[in-house]
Amino acid sequence: MLSILLVILWFVNVCLGSVSIPFQEVFSILMGEETSKEAWQTIVLNFRVPKAITAILVGSGLSISGLLMQTLFRNPLAGPFVLGISSGASLGVALLILGSSFLGGSLLSMAFSNWGLAIAASLGAFLVLSAVIIAANRVRNTMSILIIGLMFGSLTSAVISVLAYFSEAEQIQQYLFWSFGSLGNLTWEELLVFSIIYVIGIFGTFMVIKPLNSFLLGENYAKSLGINIKKSRNIILLITSLLTGVITAFSGPIAFVGLAVPHIAKMLFNTSNHKILIPAVIIIGAIVLLICDSIAQLPSSEYTLPINAITSLFGAPVVIWLLIRKKKIYV
Amino acid sequence: MSASNKHIILKTTDLSIGYQQKKKQLVVVNDINLSIEKGTFVAVLGKNGIGKSTLLRTLSKVQNSLNGTVFLNNKNLSEYSSKELATSLSLVLTERLPESQLTVFELIALGRQPYTNWIDSLSEEDFTKIHWAIEQTEIKHLQHNRFYELSDGQLQRVLIARALAQDTEIIILDEPTAHLDMHHTFKIFSLLKKLVDTTGKTIIISTHQVNLAIDLVDELIALSDKGLVSGKVQDLIDNNTLEHLFPKEIIKFNKTLRQFTIHKNN
Numbered sequence: 328m329l330s331i332l333l334v335i336l337w338f339v340n341v342c343l344g345s346v347s348i349p350f351q352e353v354f355s356i357l358m359g360e361e362t363s364k365e366a367w368q369t370i371v372l373n374f375r376v377p378k379a380i381t382a383i384l385v386g387s388g389l390s391i392s393g394l395l396m397q398t399l400f401r402n403p404l405a406g407p408f409v410l411g412i413s414s415g416a417s418l419g420v421a422l423l424i425l426g427s428s429f430l431g432g433s434l435l436s437m438a439f440s441n442w443g444l445a446i447a448a449s450l451g452a453f454l455v456l457s458a459v460i461i462a463a464n465r466v467r468n469t470m471s472i473l474i475i476g477l478m479f480g481s482l483t484s485a486v487i488s489v490l491a492y493f494s495e496a497e498q499i500q501q502y503l504f505w506s507f508g509s510l511g512n513l514t515w516e517e518l519l520v521f522s523i524i525y526v527i528g529i530f531g532t533f534m535v536i537k538p539l540n541s542f543l544l545g546e547n548y549a550k551s552l553g554i555n556i557k558k559s560r561n562i563i564l565l566i567t568s569l570l571t572g573v574i575t576a577f578s579g580p581i582a583f584v585g586l587a588v589p590h591i592a593k594m595l596f597n598t599s600n601h602k603i604l605i606p607a608v609i610i611i612g613a614i615v616l617l618i619c620d621s622i623a624q625l626p627s628s629e630y631t632l633p634i635n636a637i638t639s640l641f642g643a644p645v646v647i648w649l650l651i652r653k654k655k656i657y658v
Numbered sequence: 659m660s661a662s663n664k665h666i667i668l669k670t671t672d673l674s675i676g677y678q679q680k681k682k683q684l685v686v687v688n689d690i691n692l693s694i695e696k697g698t699f700v701a702v703l704g705k706n707g708i709g710k711s712t713l714l715r716t717l718s719k720v721q722n723s724l725n726g727t728v729f730l731n732n733k734n735l736s737e738y739s740s741k742e743l744a745t746s747l748s749l750v751l752t753e754r755l756p757e758s759q760l761t762v763f764e765l766i767a768l769g770r771q772p773y774t775n776w777i778d779s780l781s782e783e784d785f786t787k788i789h790w791a792i793e794q795t796e797i798k799h800l801q802h803n804r805f806y807e808l809s810d811g812q813l814q815r816v817l818i819a820r821a822l823a824q825d826t827e828i829i830i831l832d833e834p835t836a837h838l839d840m841h842h843t844f845k846i847f848s849l850l851k852k853l854v855d856t857t858g859k860t861i862i863i864s865t866h867q868v869n870l871a872i873d874l875v876d877e878l879i880a881l882s883d884k885g886l887v888s889g890k891v892q893d894l895i896d897n898n899t900l901e902h903l904f905p906k907e908i909i910k911f912n913k914t915l916r917q918f919t920i921h922k923n924n
Binding site for chain 2: 536545548552553555597
């Protein structure tokens with residue numbers, strides 16, 4: 328049932344945008360038929376379809392990362408960004424945009440291309456992540472990794488503040504726009520790279536169902552069940568960073584979805600079994616972001632709100648409502 | 659019983675247990691030479707902080723030994739792969755389970771993980787073992803409950819069922835009656851005894867229920883300031899080992915009653 332809802336929402340999402348195109352026209356464009364207006368075809372095929380696919384990848388990817396982190400740290404407040412990955416990506420982008428005034432020239436031109444932003448964000452995310460994983464292998468306690476991640480987050484935010492202090496208003500604004508998050512602007516080429524990494528990440532997630540379930544009993548029991556804790560932990564950290572890294576690189580730091588969707592799935596399906604939760608989280612994550620993006624389009628207007636604002640604005644009350652109704656929250 | 663019938667399942671030679679701190683070793687107990695026969699019910703006794711948990715953790719490879727070796731079925735414990743060990747030895751720990759929505763059945767089914775495929779689906783045999791474990795521990799009526807709804811006594815039975823489902827020769831339990839009243843403490847002890855008698859499993863527990871242990875277990879491992887002494891219950895009574903278990907001012911061992919008794923001075 329949820330899958331059908333997903334398909335419908337995807338289609339609705341494609342239909343919405345600042346240029347209004349009738350439903351039937353969109354449908355025939357998607358079916359590969361000729362349309363009355365050439366421009367409509369370009370809009371649908373080169374802008375809206377990639378954007379709707381991006382929404383699905385981003386929503387499900389972030390939600391899966393959130394689920395992995397909540398189970399690994401056995402902490403319901405964990406989300407995809409607890410490892411400091413979004414801060415790392417932000418630092419990369421901040422260095423590129425805000426630092427370009429110091430270095431000038433080639434960096435400046437790079438700053439305005441999508442690829443430039445994506446590469447800077449990936450590098451930043453990768454750097455912070457490597458630091459976290461190196462630190463993680465030196466501490467025995469998994470909870471310490473959580474705190475180390477938070478510390479790296481604070482550190483990078485501080486560096487960004489310093490950079491912003493010495494930057495010009497125009498650059499700060501550009502950085503700010505990146506941090507709002509955006510699902511659009513992806514070419515098919517970029518989407519291909521995105522999808523490949525996404526598929527690797529999701530495939531990996533299915534491979535760690537067993538360790539994830541055993542972590543529900545705590546690390547000592549997991550170990551006594553024959554699970555290699557360190558190896559599983561590193562795989563989970565790697566999957567999370569791949570997914571969140573690539574998502575942040577292409578769409579900016581999109582808040583909230585990764586934290587909330589796993590809880591929505593756990594409450595809807597009333598289970599902690601990852602064999603059920605993983606597919607549920609993928610579908611619900613995609614649905615939630617498609618809805619958020621459709622709202623962000625502000626149907627029948629030419630404005631588009633930043634996706635980051637919508638996810639929190641509409642998502643937070645939903646989770647609060649769910650919690651008050653159900654009264655209990657689980658890892 | 660002739661010597662050839664004996665099957666030594668767990669053996670230690672010159673084992674030192676404790677903690678490795680940077681370059682310093684913090685030895686808890688030295689020179690442990692144990693040998694435990696298959697199908698015995700063993701209790702580790704000793705006051706708080708004397709090293710009961712450290713011993714159990716070392717025997718189950720949760721932590722490494724400082725020196726010496728542990729042999730499980732004549733094979734060095736350090737040569738066991740984690741999966742191989744998971745099919746030979748299962749645990750019931752004192753730590754609280756993280757909050758989750760696992761049902762009793764799902765929790766017990768996790769005991770089958772060493773045998774399941776990559777996606778954790780249960781085979782016919784897995785179901786048989788799980789149902790057997792549920793029957794043995796008499797928790798059939800609880801199997802669809804969430805584990806957080808259970809009382810401490812019920813949860814302990816569920817955790818024992820999980821260890822049973824893991825289908826191992828040895829089960830090690832760290833203070834299985836820690837939070838239980840007298841009634842449930844006795845029920846857990848008699849359940850464990852029944853399991854040893856009917857299934858031939860070897861069960862090792864640590865416990866503060868010294869009097870109950872003396873009554874119900876086959877062998878004792880007594881940890882005191884004087885070190886570790888192990889053997890049949892009667893042997894340890896006869897050679898006065900139990901008298902050194904606690905400081906003598908308050909608690910004494912009464913040989914005729916076969917019990918520890920409290921002495922009030924005023």
